[in-house]
Amino acid sequence: MEIGPILRAMIRNKLGAVLITLQIAFTMTVVINAIFIINERSNLMARPSGLDEANTFYLSSVGYGDEFNGVVTVRDDLERLRQTPGVVDATVTNAIPVSGSGSNTGVRLVDDEAAATSFAAYYRVDEHAIETMDLDLVAGRNFAAEDVQWRAGSEAITTRELIISQQLANNLFPDREPNGVLGETMFINGSEAHQIIGVVEQLQGPWPSNSSVELSMLQPNSSVGSSATYLIRTEPGQRDRLMAEVEEMLVASNSNRIIRDLMSLEQTREGSYRIDSAMSTILWAIIITLIFITSMGIVGMAVFGINRRRKQIGTRRALGATRLEILRHFMVENLMVSTIGVTLGAILTIAFSIVLTSSFNMPTMAWYYTPLGMIALILIGQVAVLGPSSGAARTEPAIATRSI
Amino acid sequence: MLQMKDVCKVFRTELVETHALNEFSLTIDEGEFVTITGPSGCGKTTFLNIAGLLETLSTGQYLLDDIDVSTLSDYQRAKLRNQKIGFIFQSFNLMPDLNLFDNIDVPLRYRGMKAAERKERIDEALESVGLFARKKHVPSQLSGGQQQRVAIARALVGNPLFLLADEPTGNLDSNTAHGVMDLLQKINDDGTTIIMVTHDQDLASQSKRNVHILDGRISSSDLTTVNENAEPRAVFA
Ligand SMILES: Nc1ncnc2c1ncn2[C@@H]1O[C@H](COP(=O)(O)OP(=O)(O)OP(=O)(O)O)[C@@H](O)[C@H]1O
Ligand SMILES: [Mg+2]
Numbered sequence: 001m002e003i004g005p006i007l008r009a010m011i012r013n014k015l016g017a018v019l020i021t022l023q024i025a026f027t028m029t030v031v032i033n034a035i036f037i038i039n040e041r042s043n044l045m046a047r048p049s050g051l052d053e054a055n056t057f058y059l060s061s062v063g064y065g066d067e068f069n070g071v072v073t074v075r076d077d078l079e080r081l082r083q084t085p086g087v088v089d090a091t092v093t094n095a096i097p098v099s100g101s102g103s104n105t106g107v108r109l110v111d112d113e114a115a116a117t118s119f120a121a122y123y124r125v126d127e128h129a130i131e132t133m134d135l136d137l138v139a140g141r142n143f144a145a146e147d148v149q150w151r152a153g154s155e156a157i158t159t160r161e162l163i164i165s166q167q168l169a170n171n172l173f174p175d176r177e178p179n180g181v182l183g184e185t186m187f188i189n190g191s192e193a194h195q196i197i198g199v200v201e202q203l204q205g206p207w208p209s210n211s212s213v214e215l216s217m218l219q220p221n222s223s224v225g226s227s228a229t230y231l232i233r234t235e236p237g238q239r240d241r242l243m244a245e246v247e248e249m250l251v252a253s254n255s256n257r258i259i260r261d262l263m264s265l266e267q268t269r270e271g272s273y274r275i276d277s278a279m280s281t282i283l284w285a286i287i288i289t290l291i292f293i294t295s296m297g298i299v300g301m302a303v304f305g306i307n308r309r310r311k312q313i314g315t316r317r318a319l320g321a322t323r324l325e326i327l328r329h330f331m332v333e334n335l336m337v338s339t340i341g342v343t344l345g346a347i348l349t350i351a352f353s354i355v356l357t358s359s360f361n362m363p364t365m366a367w368y369y370t371p372l373g374m375i376a377l378i379l380i381g382q383v384a385v386l387g388p389s390s391g392a393a394r395t396e397p398a399i400a401t402r403s404i
Numbered sequence: 405m406l407q408m409k410d411v412c413k414v415f416r417t418e419l420v421e422t423h424a425l426n427e428f429s430l431t432i433d434e435g436e437f438v439t440i441t442g443p444s445g446c447g448k449t450t451f452l453n454i455a456g457l458l459e460t461l462s463t464g465q466y467l468l469d470d471i472d473v474s475t476l477s478d479y480q481r482a483k484l485r486n487q488k489i490g491f492i493f494q495s496f497n498l499m500p501d502l503n504l505f506d507n508i509d510v511p512l513r514y515r516g517m518k519a520a521e522r523k524e525r526i527d528e529a530l531e532s533v534g535l536f537a538r539k540k541h542v543p544s545q546l547s548g549g550q551q552q553r554v555a556i557a558r559a560l561v562g563n564p565l566f567l568l569a570d571e572p573t574g575n576l577d578s579n580t581a582h583g584v585m586d587l588l589q590k591i592n593d594d595g596t597t598i599i600m601v602t603h604d605q606d607l608a609s610q611s612k613r614n615v616h617i618l619d620g621r622i623s624s625s626d627l628t629t630v631n632e633n634a635e636p637r638a639v640f641a
């Protein structure tokens with residue numbers, strides 16, 4: 001059988017080119033889809049929560065002992081916080097946006113279990129929430145101080161006012177302006193009827209990876225047991241100083257409690273998106289590694305092919321090829337391999353992104369990713385092959401007569 | 405057409421300095437068929453490489469078609485090789501991956517000639533070496549003699565001023581060698597100047613003029629008689 005020599009001849013000539021072509025196609029597929037995923041992630045991460053995150057922090061107060069009075073402590077603490085120089089405003093809340101933990105409830109427009117239900121996060125706060133969170137009220141009004149219900153323990157909620165996010169308003173009343181939803185009734189927590197009194201432009205819920213992250217609402221009541229969480233907004237640049245001072249101040253003001261979980265919103269965001277940033281880092285590492293390996297493959301194949309054809313190059317020089325023409329010869333050779341590679345790569349890229357879109361609920365890749373990727377890989381190939389090609393161009397024409 | 409005067413070529417390596425050509429002077433006129441002979445290492449290939457602008461000379465003067473080539477750039481030398489010189493090599497130096505047509509096309513492409521004219525010339529060149537029917541074949545499908553014919557066609561296709569051949573029959577058996585020699589003779593009869601290095605005294609004596617080199621110098625430059633049996637008459641330069 002002739003399999004041996006045939007295979008050896010193929011390895012010497014065609015196999016290298018075929019492998020590089022496949023490598024380019026594979027690299028392009030992975031790199032483009034990875035960059036798309038990274039961009040999608042960073043777009044998600046870049047969505048604002050609606051809060052003034054750079055200047056906001058929070059902490060929890062946990063009381064103990066018989067002498068501790070929750071309601072008194074919370075109202076006293078909030079008073080102190082608001083009077084602290086550098087603090088813009090403070091509120092009590094049951095949950096922190098973007099933090100990953102909080103509560104949500106089903107929301108319906110009619111009191112019927114079978115009716116369409118949205119799920120929205122809720123923040124139970126007082127009338128200072130809008131100012132503390134730096135939210136933009138696009139319709140309606142803020143809570144009044146007398147709207148707020150301070151509930152001891154498990155006392156039932158009696159408040160009926162709701163301020164909702166514009167996204168939630170759009171979801172419930174798709175065709176209405178924010179003003180048009182004021183006064184409407186919503187059923188939450190089963191069949192509690194509430195009235196919309198205001199709409200804020202944006203307020204994210206606590207779960208950044210949830211698709212309904214933009215659906216949220218504020219309720220004017222606070223359950224004050226032994227522990228409470230305060231959200232505090234400071235004037236620009238004062239946050240870090242105030243985080244330390246406020247903690248000290250609260251500790252000193254009441255000996256029957258401890259202060260815990262002191263954190264800025266920026267730290268919280270970083271923590272919540274840690275997996276996303278880790279994934280981006282890993283994807284970048286894969287991209288760089290793949291591009292490096294592919295470039296090395298291209299360089300290796302070019303060097304191998306050039307060394308194998310030294311005498312042919314010398315002969316071409318003898319027959320009148322200028323150095324530039326030799327350089328061009330190998331650049332064009334690479335261009336041909338790359339073009340086949342990126343064409344195959346484009347097909348694979350699109351196929352792979354369709355799979356991603358349909359099985360992982362990713363958005364559709366923008367059209368320009370594929371052509372830009374093709375151009376980028378062709379350029380990378382040309383740069384990789386430039387060194388070996390200019391080496392080839394320096395081949396002496398005398399090689400033609402001097403070598404066997 | 406080719407004038408060398410006191411040409412020296414020195415190869416320097418770390419250990420030795422080789423004077424491959426030493427005050428080498430030679431003039432070759434249009435239409436000549438000159439064979440170059442001499443023992444191995446005497447400088448035959450070096451002379452051919454300098455004549456063909458594949459190597460530069462160390463000192464001396466070389467006028468090719470009245471152009472002083474020592475002042476030319478690498479680019480200009482490449483262009484001059486392409487337009488004025490046809491090369492024939494001992495081991496043919498065909499491109500193994502190209503068919504005969506594309507092989508002969510190589511120098512014409514570097515000349516930037518139009519496709520139609522290239523095709524006409526290539527077909528004509530293939531015809532003249534009797535291999536037109538094989539133009540789609542690759543070199544490995546041909547015998548050694550046929551491959552050298554293709555190389556000759558490639559050397560001729562650009563209408564060069566002269567052909568340089570370094571032992572063109574060195575890899576061929578004597579029958580085939582004579583066939584190639586006859587072809588070269590015919591080409592010379594049609595007016596192309598040929599300079600050919602050979603080891604074969606028999607072939608050398610067929611040519612009109614034989615230059616014998618010893619240690620980088622011309623030891624004799626004979627005008628041989630057409631009679632193959634005649635003893636060469638030494639005419640010292
Ligand atoms: N690139 C080089 N570097 C060093 N020395 C060289 C080089 N090329 C040739 N030489 C030396 O120059 C001398 C002449 O070499 P050349 O190839 O011209 O001989 P030749 O007459 O063609 O021999 P042969 O009949 O064996 O082909 C030799 O001594 C050779 O070793
Ligand atoms: Mg030689």
